Amino acid sequence: xxxxxxxxxxxxxxxxxxELVSHRLMLRAGLIRRLASGLYTWLPLGLRVVRKVEAVxxxxxxxxxxxxxxxxxxxxxELWQESGRWDHYGPDLLRVKDRHDRDFCVGPTHEEVIxxxxxxxxxxxxxxxxxxxxxxxxxxxxxxxxxxxxxxxEFLMKDAYSFHADKAGLDVTYQAMYExxxxxxxxxxxxxxxxxxxxGAIGGTGSHEFHVxxxxxxxxxxxxxxSAFAANVELAEALAPSGRRPDxxxxxxKVETPGxxxxxxxxxxxxxxxxxxxxxxxxxxxxxLHMLLLRGxxxxxxxxxxxxxxxxxxxxxxxxxIKEATGCAPGFIGPVGLSSAVSIIAxxxxxxLADFVCGANEAxxxxxxxxxxxxxxxxxxxxxxxxxxSGDPSPDGAGTLELCRGIEVGHIFQLRKxxxxxxxxxxxxxxxxxxxxxxxxYGIGVTRIVAAAIEQNHDxxxxxxxxxxxxxxxxxxxxGANKSDEVRSVAEQLxxxxxxxxxxxxxxxxxxxxxxxxxxxxxxxIPYRIVVGERGLKNGELEFKQRxxxxxxxxxxxxxxxxxxxxxxxxx
RNA sequence: CGGGGCGUAGCGCAGCCUGGUAGCGCGCGUGCCUUGGGCGCACGAGGUCGCGAGUUCGAAUCUCGCCGCCCCGACCA
Numbered sequence: 001x002x003x004x005x006x007x008x009x010x011x012x013x014x015x016x017x018x019e020l021v022s023h024r025l026m027l028r029a030g031l032i033r034r035l036a037s038g039l040y041t042w043l044p045l046g047l048r049v050v051r052k053v054e055a056v057x058x059x060x061x062x063x064x065x066x067x068x069x070x071x072x073x074x075x076x077x078e079l080w081q082e083s084g085r086w087d088h089y090g091p092d093l094l095r096v097k098d099r100h101d102r103d104f105c106v107g108p109t110h111e112e113v114i115x116x117x118x119x120x121x122x123x124x125x126x127x128x129x130x131x132x133x134x135x136x137x138x139x140x141x142x143x144x145x146x147x148x149x150x151x152x153x154e155f156l157m158k159d160a161y162s163f164h165a166d167k168a169g170l171d172v173t174y175q176a177m178y179e180x181x182x183x184x185x186x187x188x189x190x191x192x193x194x195x196x197x198x199x200g201a202i203g204g205t206g207s208h209e210f211h212v213x214x215x216x217x218x219x220x221x222x223x224x225x226x227s228a229f230a231a232n233v234e235l236a237e238a239l240a241p242s243g244r245r246p247d248x249x250x251x252x253x254k255v256e257t258p259g260x261x262x263x264x265x266x267x268x269x270x271x272x273x274x275x276x277x278x279x280x281x282x283x284x285x286x287x288x289l290h291m292l293l294l295r296g297x298x299x300x301x302x303x304x305x306x307x308x309x310x311x312x313x314x315x316x317x318x319x320x321x322i323k324e325a326t327g328c329a330p331g332f333i334g335p336v337g338l339s340s341a342v343s344i345i346a347x348x349x350x351x352x353l354a355d356f357v358c359g360a361n362e363a364x365x366x367x368x369x370x371x372x373x374x375x376x377x378x379x380x381x382x383x384x385x386x387x388x389x390s391g392d393p394s395p396d397g398a399g400t401l402e403l404c405r406g407i408e409v410g411h412i413f414q415l416r417k418x419x420x421x422x423x424x425x426x427x428x429x430x431x432x433x434x435x436x437x438x439x440x441x442y443g444i445g446v447t448r449i450v451a452a453a454i455e456q457n458h459d460x461x462x463x464x465x466x467x468x469x470x471x472x473x474x475x476x477x478x479x480g481a482n483k484s485d486e487v488r489s490v491a492e493q494l495x496x497x498x499x500x501x502x503x504x505x506x507x508x509x510x511x512x513x514x515x516x517x518x519x520x521x522x523x524x525x526i527p528y529r530i531v532v533g534e535r536g537l538k539n540g541e542l543e544f545k546q547r548x549x550x551x552x553x554x555x556x557x558x559x560x561x562x563x564x565x566x567x568x569x570x571x572x
Numbered sequence: 573c574g575g576g577g578c579g580u581a582g583c584g585c586a587g588c589c590u591g592g593u594a595g596c597g598c599g600c601g602u603g604c605c606u607u608g609g610g611c612g613c614a615c616g617a618g619g620u621c622g623c624g625a626g627u628u629c630g631a632a633u634c635u636c637g638c639c640g641c642c643c644c645g646a647c648c649a
Binding site for chain 1 (some may be wrong): 583585599607609610611640641643645647648
């Protein structure tokens with residue numbers, strides 16, 4: 001490809017809307033352009049990168065025995081009503097009506113459609129197991145699209161669905177997918193981690209997420225360097241502190257703490273360890289208020305709390321609700337002397353405290369030396385409702401946890417029979433008995449991977465594409481082509497030779513100054529650059545430089561094609 | 573939806589407080605010059621100042637409403 005025909009459009013300055021490095025670079029390098037909130041056009045250069053991701057995904061999916069299909073992006077409402085998700089999916093589901101006033105949606109995922117297909121086609125256990133996948137445009141009407149294609153509303157996703165006669169069959173494919181995903185992200189040159197995950201809206205039981213590690217990631221991951229344990233913080237279990245609770249040694253006393261609304265501030269004033277304070281979080285669930293108790297240095301994990309009986313759809317209580325229940329404003333509330341209308345749920349770590357500090361349910365006052373069983377009843381419910389922190393013991397009993405951040409690029413689920421029961425996806429087993437299928441689903445955010453890869457691979461000059469993702473493998477930059485016939489003809493010949501050798505090569509044939517060409521080729525992240533200039537040609541040499549390196553190497557003109565090919569092969 | 577901020581040339585911004593002529597840098601066009609890291613000089617094109625009302629002799633500037641976008645919280649590939 002010649003730059004003059006590529007429709008390449010780079011920017012010196014990034015549009016103000018872009019916050020994240022990858023977003024800025026994708027705009028500056030001319031990979032994408034924004035059409036509307038959460039909607040992006042892929043320019044030719046960017047589309048080539050997307051195709052690279054797709055190619056790796058297809059190769060590995062096919063290798064597992066999965067077969068590709070393509071389902072409609074628009075789906076009839078009836079299927080979603082049948083699965084129950086028409087009412088439960090919420091506003092992320094973009095609903096549309098056709099000219100006959102019939103309801104449809106723009107697919108955010110395809111369990112219903114694939115389920116409908118399979119129940120029509122699969123009649124016998126002899127047809128199982130089967131795994132179908134597609135690479136399709138999805139639409140989720142995100143509350144807040146952001147970070148360019150990282151969290152877009154419309155995006156490209158590889159989604160696969162497997163169907164099995166029994167759980168053992170599902171386990172086999174789930175494991176195969178886990179391994180295929182690991183190969184995909186490794187092939188793409190990404191530093192990633194597979195973690196145990198919450199199943200969210202898709203539903204089901206077993207689940208793993210694949211995260212590209214990046215400080216800008218939206219997810220927090222807990223992992224144990226001493227073992228294989230890794231889980232999304234949403235899910236990672238905080239173990240109960242070991243040993244039994246110490247005996248009470250202090251008497252409860254009321255202390256004045258004017259304006260101290262946080263555990264940090266209160267403990268600082270009292271000179272006490274924040275790990276001996278209790279923070280009370282008031283939430284509303286199932287029509288009543290609940291006070292959640294956490295150790296002062298811990299934070300509430302709403303997902304864990306919402307899994308407790310009667311706590312579904314919990315939300316933080318409003319200031320008015322808190323005032324009504326405790327007679328005091330947020331910042332000074334606590335579990336002592338609380339109305340019995342409010343149930344108390346204590347985190348394991350909070351429940352293990354003795355002689356602790358907590359709010360007095362009176363503005364500008366806290367209580368110190370408080371003890372369960374003496375100053376207030378033992379908490380009715382003790383559960384794991386906090387986020388793990390660095391240094392917590394690993395749930396698998398080996399070592400301690402560390403935290404890092406990740407970008408979720410893949411997610412695999414064991415759906416079991418959630419959809420097959422709802423939609424009656426059934427087959428006849430060996431005994432002629434009708435059974436519903438076991439089902440798994442497996443997603444990869446194709447377009448998100450492009451952003452994640454850039455997030456992980458860039459420098460001050462721009463993108464540094466991993467080999468497998470690069471839109472071109474080599475860029476040829478001729479210097480002074482307009483005044484040197486030799487430079488021009490050597491560059492053209494090299495362009496042709498590399499193309500003939502099967503190398504994806506980009507020739508910068510623009511009549512630009514060297515600095516412009518260098519800057520653009522660096523910005524768009526082509527892994528290798530060959531400079532053709534009179535300076536080198538005098539000695540029969542060309543310059544060959546890797547994007548990550550500062551220095552270029554001189555290579556004999558007659559050896560350059562072979563040199564390039566061997567370097568590319570060494571990487572593959 | 574709640575909280576914060578922004579909308580002025582393709583991009584990045586100034587002007588707005590204290591109403592009166594719309595400006596800078598980059599990019600774009602033409603010419604000259606230059607040619608190994610976003611070169612220099614000259615000339616030039618390009619703007620319903622987000623939209624709609626209102627106040628005023630006069631509104632980019634003040635007021636109100638609407639729209640769009642960005643950032644922080646609940647969603648997720």
